[in-house]
Amino acid sequence: MKTFVPQAVPLADAGHRYSPYACRHAVLATMHGKEEAIAPVLRDRLGLIVSSAPDIDTDALGTFTGEIPRAGTIREAAIAKARLGMKATGLPIGLASEGSYGPHPQIPFVPGGVELMVLVDDMRGIVVSEHLIEDAPVFGxxxxxxxxxxxxxxxxxxxxxxxxxxxxxxxxxxxxxxxxxxxxxxxxxxxxxxxxxxxxxxxxxxxxxMRAHMNPTRMATLGRLASALAERLSALCPACRTPGYGQVDVEIGLPCEWCGTPSLMVRHRVFGCVACPHRENRPRGDGLTKADPGHCPLCNP
Ligand SMILES: [Zn+2]
Ligand SMILES: [Zn+2]
The missing domain is CATH 3.30.1490.20 (ATP-grasp fold, A domain)
Structure with missing residues (x-):
C-alpha cells in the first residue's frame, strides 16, 4: 500500500472547521437508493463527495427479506459491502450501512432496530463506524x-x-x-x-x-446516522491526528453514593483512536459521578 499523508483542507461552508475528507471521493455500496439520505450529509459536513455504485449486488451478501441469510456480525457485513464498492470502482474510500430490525433490545414487545454505518479508508488504513438504535421504526x-x-x-x-x-x-x-x-x-x-x-x-x-428506498422512516434514520458518522470522522485523535476519534467502550463501576462500592452502572465513557492505542476516560454524558444506592451490590444486594 502506498503511503499517503493526509492534508487538511478548509471547508468553504464550515467556518473554521477542517475536514480530513474535504474534496475526497468515496463510493457508497447500495442498491437501495441510500445515497439520497447519506450523500448530502457527508458533502455538507465533511466535503466528502459520495457516489453510489448501484451495479453491485449487495443482496448477495444477505438480504432483509430472508432469502439469503447474512453471515458474520453486522459490522463485518457492512465492511464487506463497502469493500465490494471499492473493488468495483477502484476508489480507496468506501461506505456502507447495515441494519437489523426485530424486537427492541431494551424494551419488551416493542420493535427496534440497529443501524450501523462504516467508512473504510485504505489511504489511512482505518475503518470508522458509527451505530444507532432506532426506537420507533416502521417495522412489523x-x-x-x-x-x-x-x-x-x-x-x-x-x-x-x-x-x-x-x-x-x-x-x-x-x-x-x-x-x-x-x-x-x-x-x-x-x-x-x-x-x-x-x-x-x-x-x-x-x-x-425494510429496504431503504421502500421505508422512508429508515431512510431518515440513515440520514441521522450519516450525521453521527460525519461528527466522528471530523474528530481527530489527540495523539496521532487520525480521523474517527470517539467513544469505543464504557467502563462500569460508578461508585455507590453511600459506601463507595463499585456498582454495575457506567463509570466512564472510554474514547479511543482507530489507528493508535490512545485511550482516554471521559465523564458520563449525564454528569453523574455517584450511583444511587439502589444499584449498589452491598447497600441493595
Ligand atoms: Zn453502597
Ligand atoms: Zn491515534
Whole structure:
C-alpha cells in the first residue's frame, strides 16, 4: 500500500472547521437508493463527495427479506459491502450501512432496530463506524385469512408511504411467491389473494419492506446516522491526528453514593483512536459521578 499523508483542507461552508475528507471521493455500496439520505450529509459536513455504485449486488451478501441469510456480525457485513464498492470502482474510500430490525433490545414487545454505518479508508488504513438504535421504526408484520379486512394492518405498517411485502404464511419449499415493494392497494390485495391460495394454512403474511428506498422512516434514520458518522470522522485523535476519534467502550463501576462500592452502572465513557492505542476516560454524558444506592451490590444486594 502506498503511503499517503493526509492534508487538511478548509471547508468553504464550515467556518473554521477542517475536514480530513474535504474534496475526497468515496463510493457508497447500495442498491437501495441510500445515497439520497447519506450523500448530502457527508458533502455538507465533511466535503466528502459520495457516489453510489448501484451495479453491485449487495443482496448477495444477505438480504432483509430472508432469502439469503447474512453471515458474520453486522459490522463485518457492512465492511464487506463497502469493500465490494471499492473493488468495483477502484476508489480507496468506501461506505456502507447495515441494519437489523426485530424486537427492541431494551424494551419488551416493542420493535427496534440497529443501524450501523462504516467508512473504510485504505489511504489511512482505518475503518470508522458509527451505530444507532432506532426506537420507533416502521417495522412489523401481520397475518390475514379469508374474509379479513387488511386495512388495520396496512395502517399499522405505514402503508402506502412505506412499501410492504406479501407472501404465503406457510408454503412447501420455503420462500414461495414473494411480492415485494408493494405501494398500490389493488396490487397489494391481488398479492394477498394469491399468497393465501398458495399458503398451506390459507394465510397470507404482510410485512414491511425494510429496504431503504421502500421505508422512508429508515431512510431518515440513515440520514441521522450519516450525521453521527460525519461528527466522528471530523474528530481527530489527540495523539496521532487520525480521523474517527470517539467513544469505543464504557467502563462500569460508578461508585455507590453511600459506601463507595463499585456498582454495575457506567463509570466512564472510554474514547479511543482507530489507528493508535490512545485511550482516554471521559465523564458520563449525564454528569453523574455517584450511583444511587439502589444499584449498589452491598447497600441493595
Ligand atoms: Zn453502597
Ligand atoms: Zn491515534
Amino acid at each position: 408484520h401481520g397475518y390475514v385469512v379469508a374474509g379479513d379486512d387488511v386495512t388495520p394492518i396496512l395502517d399499522r405498517l405505514g402503508f402506502p408511504a412505506h412499501a410492504l411485502i406479501v407472501k404465503p404464511a406457510e408454503s412447501e419449499g420455503g420462500a414461495g411467491n414473494i411480492h415485494k415493494g408493494l405501494r398500490d392497494r389493488t396490487a397489494l390485495e391481488l398479492a394477498v389473494m394469491s399468497a393465501k391460495a398458495q399458503s398451506d394454512d390459507g394465510r397470507a403474511l404482510i410485512q414491511t419492506d
